[in-house]
Amino acid sequence: MTMAIKRAYIFLGPPGAGKGTQAKRIAKLCGVPHLSTGDMMRDAVARGTDLGKIVGPIMQRGELVSDDLVMKMVDQRLAQPDCSRGCLFDGFPRTLPQAEGLDAILQRLGFGKPVVVDLAVSDDKLLRRLTGRRTCSVGGEIYNVYDLPPKVAGICDHDGGKLVQRADDTAEIVGQRLAAYEKATKPLTEYYRSQGVLHVVDASLSMDEVSRALGEIVKRAEG
Ligand code: AP5
Numbered sequence: 193m194t195m196a197i198k199r200a201y202i203f204l205g206p207p208g209a210g211k212g213t214q215a216k217r218i219a220k221l222c223g224v225p226h227l228s229t230g231d232m233m234r235d236a237v238a239r240g241t242d243l244g245k246i247v248g249p250i251m252q253r254g255e256l257v258s259d260d261l262v263m264k265m266v267d268q269r270l271a272q273p274d275c276s277r278g279c280l281f282d283g284f285p286r287t288l289p290q291a292e293g294l295d296a297i298l299q300r301l302g303f304g305k306p307v308v309v310d311l312a313v314s315d316d317k318l319l320r321r322l323t324g325r326r327t328c329s330v331g332g333e334i335y336n337v338y339d340l341p342p343k344v345a346g347i348c349d350h351d352g353g354k355l356v357q358r359a360d361d362t363a364e365i366v367g368q369r370l371a372a373y374e375k376a377t378k379p380l381t382e383y384y385r386s387q388g389v390l391h392v393v394d395a396s397l398s399m400d401e402v403s404r405a406l407g408e409i410v411k412r413a414e415g
Pocket of ligand 1: 324340
């Protein structure tokens, strides 16, 4: 599917809602890059950059990284040529200043109105999803030891990479991440609803059912 208007898709939702899982599928469907601020920062931590040294301990505590750092990172990423036809944000924006900052950037770069989807899931499902998550250390493929296990334990089906558990996926840090979501990010649903651009998807359904619902939203948006 090719996008006629330069458009940003934004996936909101609590930790473990399935933003990353669905963003990989839907970005492919739309032919736009998947921009995960969490992945960008984990990459900076793994490479030991100056940014990584600052954000690593913050992420490890399950707190939010400062708006200034996040906005600078996103602004630089959006200037890359692969974003010329649009992009899909996963885990960004996460605060009101980030949402307002993004509005200004999108306007400056000539994007149309964003399409925002809230992936809604009850808290009781999230802990199981997060503590069961394993991610491929090579290609980033996402698994779940309970609901989406690899064929061979600990090994990625696609590229044979080692599956690892994220450092912030412990029960204690998940609690902190959920609290940060409730306080800073949940209010964004009202922000985008008042702009008339919010869609809500029941993300407690199966991965394929959620993908189908998202595919319908994309189809309607692209006309
Ligand atoms: P980030 O990496 O963005 O993490 P998050 O928002 O906490 O979200 P997750 O990646 O944990 O969950 P997800 O919704 O992507 O779920 P997934 O698809 O993997 O952020 C990490 C940290 O970085 C933050 O805490 C903060 O410190 C910092 N940060 C990042 N962005 C920031 C920003 N903008 N501002 C400030 N700080 C920022 O799925 C989870 C599991 O569930 C998987 O195992 C999957 O297989 C399974 N699953 C998915 N869908 C389903 C389904 N439908 N049914 C059953 N299982 C499912």
